[in-house]
Amino acid sequence: MTEVSIVHSFFLIFAGAAVVASLALYTRQPMIIAYIALGVLLGPSALSLIDEPKLMDEMSHIGIIFLLFLLGLDMQPSHLLNMLKKASWVALLSSAIFAALGYLVSFLCGYSQIESLIIGVAMMFSSTIVCIKLLPTTVLHHKHTGELVVGLLLLQDLIAIAVLLVLYSMSGNDHAGIMNYLKPLIGLPLLICASFLFVKYILLKLITRFDRFHEYIFLVSIGWCLSMAVLAETAGLSAEMGAFIAGVSLATSPISQYIATHLKPLRDFFLILFFFSIGASFNLDLLGAVILPALILAVGAMLIKPVIFRYLLKGMKEDSNTAWEVGFRLGQVSEFSLLIAYLAANIGLLGQEASHVIQATAILSFALSTYVVILNYPTPIAISDKLRRD
Template structure:
């Protein structure tokens, strides 16, 4: 068997995921943990049975794109605008606090000021995948906590894009960074306006005319999602932002719920690959050098984020129970943290050890945060029947 073929890699990943998922369910563990453990076991630092991790990571990124597209399908533009206005101050204050905390922890462990700054930046963000994946669909789409979570995560995505642009500028020159940021600022309203016009004059008429052909609707939805994601990337934004705009622009269409239901299995397929690639890309041999610092950084994130969100949300008149619920659901680091680690190390802005610290802390928060939420709050994958919601 050719161990370098994509087919063989998929066989190992999904067969192994099925086995470990069965073990996880029997032992009452979150399924996300099984996928990360499988990646570490089969990846280059483990048995090296799946070695083209970069390719799988690129493929897995499609899962995040579909996740944001599905979010957009269930958001009305008026509700989104109201939520973003309310979430902006919370997102900025919390990000500043997390940046300072991460910087302080890294500096105490002997990292340089610039490395500490990047480690602090990686701590600012919460995981869109875990936050949304573990929130019941009815809560996400029809309750205030779902609107607040989406607003905060979208604002964090915009901040993450800014951080990535600054890293690109530091690697290639400040002039490139400035022009990239100016392009992004101009591109966002242009992309949204162009998408609205396209939906009104092209997409909706096509859906109305051919809505009896389910295969066509499925293909049109995927094409629209990926097309706008690529357009956003070309304009200096992230593919995720483009996918969300693609979703929200057709959210008012009667066919939007049909599209959402039919794309969920495809999204889950790619998200399994994402969590596998997280485990596979981590260099286990460097774990001993960063373990203590990673544990401290992860514990600070898990302990501080719920408290910060609880007080900030209480300050804008949110209920105490909602504030704690949202705080624990956003208590981890983010897939953007991993991207920052990969990019900064690849551009030689930070050492491989600093990159491994970010990766290890992020994975630890993924694991522990999943346990906290699954065991204490309603989720679609809760072990307890009392907490299982979808």
């Protein structure tokens, strides 16, 4: 019965995605928005044709893992390390500013102090999946703009992990005391060192010996990506960070671009599930109550984040055009914000309405930011042929 349900769900998702993608292309709209809209339409709060959004959400998480793995394959370790050092203070300061603005807007909209604080924290981060999806893999990843975007996203991910650890401890899941906080600090450098050593002395030797077997390269790549994702979670980090480290550790190898090319279809399969699950998890009955604060927060993020990033990046001696572009590419709320909302609601720090404010803000900011980027900067899904870059 379960198998039939999953097959039926996949039929509705991917057949529906094919239809809405066709309509989106004909009307020159971004397909990301179409997938989210399909999720809302087929989800429990509308037609209720998909009644397992949690299962879809868990499966779609694999798409984010593959996305970060492929991103890592395009990043040279020396360039990345240099960028992380330069951008750390920008990430910290910008996150504090966005949290303060989110808190102020939420409090003025009538939410409690603790709810306003959680909403403010959710506003700190930009979406890794949207930003990377809109980065041309053959252009910006090898240029300064791409390195800036990725460096800031990774630093935000570290801050988000710290926030999630605090929430986990408040939920009573912290049985290890202080070790729960020390584990990721110890685990991160160990994971990085272990990954580079394993790649150098074992993985590359295996790939070199059996590189004529394409199926083997495909299998080893997926196994390496998911193994690092699981190890990262065990070390108290995120699975996405583990997958990114797995990619970076292979980036200096000539095989990296071959792997990147052959894993893209698999990545896109799961990313469709990711955007669908965002729409399917939203409760339309609360739309009237949350639309105003969510709209203010989403529009505020789109307008204020580019200004803040532009000002801070100018302090790093970045030119004005690059600073503006980075700011607009980071002008949305993160998928980490959705996880923060989920955990805070389970603990009792957020009411259902406040939790849906964060969800609605994320969906609106994904849509608004996508439109701004595809209309003004090079992306793989640009409406204009002039701006379309793969």
